[in-house]
Amino acid sequence: MGMLNLNLTAETDQPLLSVQGLTKRYGARIGCADVSFDLFPGEVLGIVGESGSGKSTLLSCLAGHMPPDQGSVIFQTAQGPRDTVTMAEADRRRMARTDWAFVHQNPRDGLRMGVSAGGNVGERLMAIGARHYGDIRDKAIDWLGRVEIAADRIDDRPRAFSGGMQQRLQIARNLVTGPRLVFMDEPTGGLDVSVQARLLDLLRGLVRDMGLSAIIVTHDLAVVRLLADRLMVMKSGHVVEQGLTDQVLDDPQHAYTQLLVSSVLQV
């Protein structure tokens, strides 16, 4: 009885993502250095820091868009933990379109602008073998609804959408296959404040309803307050502080975090 309990606890306590000593240099310049953290299933991790602090570099290395110079990124795959840095590219790309999702700051980088909204949402389904047009379309309509895009816009191209709609379409396109881990780089950046608020609200609902695990890079402390369970503060490529979001924001330990929180620094 006791043994069984222990085993169950061990199972659920496995991190979804375990990062160790991740380092990326651009020549002599440091992109990010010696970053380590664990992300557990259902957790949302926020990464904040001033411009040039290495947030996007870190996210790209985590998502396999860029090879790090050192370190490991262990992801809990269906076949057990695997280092995504050393796995075959074919496997990593397959994971990127099934288990993972990546939401770009600029929707143009994450959407196919020449393809209809329905085609954009359906692409990941077709990439993993969906071959029934009617089913793909039904799923696309369902997902457009979840991101508050009217079903009758399904055949319109993203060009005909506002910035906020484009970003919501990008989110639908990423979440349609039910990924286990979502990377987002400034998902609300470049949008009007009122549009940002609506998007944040939507994201919060999706994260909660789907129990998503996510890593969100942002300049905006309001975003992490609303979405992130845990927070990582970066400066000059290094993690200077990490912990529960409320703790870090309400009782910052590192001098840089204190500046950040007191808004003395314009991040």
Place this chain on the structure above:
Amino acid sequence: MTDQAYNFAYLDEQTKRMIRRAILKGIAVPGYQVPFASREMPMPYGWGTGGVQVTAACLTPEDTLKVIDQGADDTTNAVSIRKFFQRTAGVAVTEATAEASIIQTRHRIPEATLTEGQILVYQVPIPEPLRFLEPRETETRKMHELEEYGLMHVKLYEDIARHGTIATAYAYPVKVEGRYVMDPSPIPKFDNPKLSNSAAIQLFGAGREQRIYALPPYTHVVSLDFDDHPFVPSKAPHDCDLCAASDSYLDEVITDDQGGRMFVCSDTDFCRTRREAGHLGPLGVPMQETV
């Protein structure tokens, strides 16, 4: 008469060897686009320089060559390529599909079933089927390597979303032996079933794009589709007005300025052979009278 200013079939032996290596590689990996160093040919790119180079590399003095453009032997393009090889290689030429050992074609597969020992050479303008949605060559190469072909179905999805049906009528994408997705060149989709399990060697040459790919004999080729929108190799719902064929690909021909029109086989040799055998459509005339 061979023009003595040129090597046999125009290209020098070293170039032909280089092209043959690309062809052999293509045959070894069906549907895979093999890069090759395309040479300047004494004709513009739009005239099928890729096909011409592949034909030049395959020709031997014993070959009999047939050249067709949209199924016809007598169009400008076909005539000038045929003349080019008569002049530079001195090979025998024919219009009869069954008599040809090498057939160079633009936009059609002959109606007559090809046989072992025959080579069909396609002129290809754009070899990359993924380019329509992914212009980056580095990315499309990676997609082929990793068999990431979801994008091909996005193209078909867009077709159905816009037209209610898969409207792609030419260059309809296929999957070769369950592996590579391939552009069969702008043949009508009516011809797609003939790509599969053919006894002939099928070679595809893209001159401007410097790619060669191939289907060895008896290769399994499947046209992409959806479960609820299956591939249909459609044609005009008519019989040939000249030879009454009901199973050949037809061209619509305007016959006068009062809107008169007729449907005739696009494969001129096929149509003539049928009429010689006595098959006559409503507008057909027995062959003896037209000669």
